[in-house]
Amino acid sequence: ASVKRVDAFDKVTGYAKYTDDLCDKGAYIAKILHSTVANGRVTSIDADEARKIPGVIKVVTCFDVPKNYFPTAGHPWSTQESHQDVADRLMLTDRVRFYGDDVAAVIAEDEVAASQALRAIQVQYEEYPFVLDVQEAMEEGAPRLHEEYPGNVLKHTSIRNGNYEEAIKETGLIKVEGWYDTPSVQHCHIENFICYAYQANHKMNVVSSTQIPHIVRRVVGQALGVPWGKVRVIKPYIGGGFGNKQDVLYEPLNAFLTTQVGGRGVRMEISREETLGCTRVRHAIELKVKAAARKDGTLVARKLTAYSNQGGYASHAHAIVANTSNEFKQ
Numbered sequence: 001a002s003v004k005r006v007d008a009f010d011k012v013t014g015y016a017k018y019t020d021d022l023c024d025k026g027a028y029i030a031k032i033l034h035s036t037v038a039n040g041r042v043t044s045i046d047a048d049e050a051r052k053i054p055g056v057i058k059v060v061t062c063f064d065v066p067k068n069y070f071p072t073a074g075h076p077w078s079t080q081e082s083h084q085d086v087a088d089r090l091m092l093t094d095r096v097r098f099y100g101d102d103v104a105a106v107i108a109e110d111e112v113a114a115s116q117a118l119r120a121i122q123v124q125y126e127e128y129p130f131v132l133d134v135q136e137a138m139e140e141g142a143p144r145l146h147e148e149y150p151g152n153v154l155k156h157t158s159i160r161n162g163n164y165e166e167a168i169k170e171t172g173l174i175k176v177e178g179w180y181d182t183p184s185v186q187h188c189h190i191e192n193f194i195c196y197a198y199q200a201n202h203k204m205n206v207v208s209s210t211q212i213p214h215i216v217r218r219v220v221g222q223a224l225g226v227p228w229g230k231v232r233v234i235k236p237y238i239g240g241g242f243g244n245k246q247d248v249l250y251e252p253l254n255a256f257l258t259t260q261v262g263g264r265g266v267r268m269e270i271s272r273e274e275t276l277g278c279t280r281v282r283h284a285i286e287l288k289v290k291a292a293a294r295k296d297g298t299l300v301a302r303k304l305t306a307y308s309n310q311g312g313y314a315s316h317a318h319a320i321v322a323n324t325s326n327e328f329k330q
């Protein structure tokens with residue numbers, strides 16, 4: 001039977017309220033300064049000229065934020081540390097791990113002042129070598145992104161069903177072997193990420209275009225070092241997400257910025273370019289497949305090795321590549 005969606009009327013008539021509709025029109029505007037190197041460390045930031053621009057309220061750099069590492073994956077919290085997502089992110093970082101990493105932010109009265117301030121900030125980097133290929137990154141001597149992960153391997157998962165080596169001993173099998181790959185894909189939802197944060201009633205209030213409001217609440221608390229009960233997240237209708245907004249994006253940073261202006265509302269909306277380059281994508285995966293079948297087409301054995309090119313940070317990587325193997329096994 002045809003069933004009407006409960007939100008259909010509001011969406012097609014324009015009554016539906018999205019994050020931008022709920023933002024205080026008098027809120028300050030926040031913009032992010034992204035790194036211009038792929039691998040390195042910020043040695044200094046000169047924001048003196050940016051602070052002189054009329055309308056600029058505050059410039060916050062990677063040296064100003066608390067060093068509370070947090071995860072971003074949209075997985076439920078586990079009390080077992082071994083089952084928790086990898087906490088490898090900071091709101092702003094001096095250790096740059098990809099071109100476009102977040103090194104500073106500006107709070108201003110309007111978009112023009114915020115954009116001018118970004119252009120006025122001078123950043124000095126200590127640059128390191130980088131590689132772009134997932135297997136090159138695993139070779140001995142490759143630049144290491146995270147010191148605690150030798151070989152740049154976040155996680156190794158093995159799934160076995162039966163005995164492949166024994167199965168392929170059968171005589172008369174047709175064997176096929178090849179390399180295959182899937183590219184990284186950006187979700188291209190119509191509404192870019194947008195967030196509005198303010199303090200009221202002794203709580204941090206975050207209005208966000210997110211798919212994971214409960215997890216955003218927990219991660220904002222972790223990033224700011226405050227009890228989760230002090231954080232309130234409001235999730236209006238979202239203009240698409242498809243998994244991109246199943247990651248905690250800039251809610252922790254925006255929540256921190258409002259604390260820097262006395263709790264006043266701060267609005268952050270990133271551009272399409274930032275969405276493509278600085279937020280979550282579907283990971284590119286290189287796959288080596290070996291298969292053996294009888295002449296009648298009956299599949300006898302398959303073996304898959306998958307390399308997920310996760311990039312600079314963990315997010316959902318360990319779960320995605322494990323799920324790839326699990327689906328292959330079915």
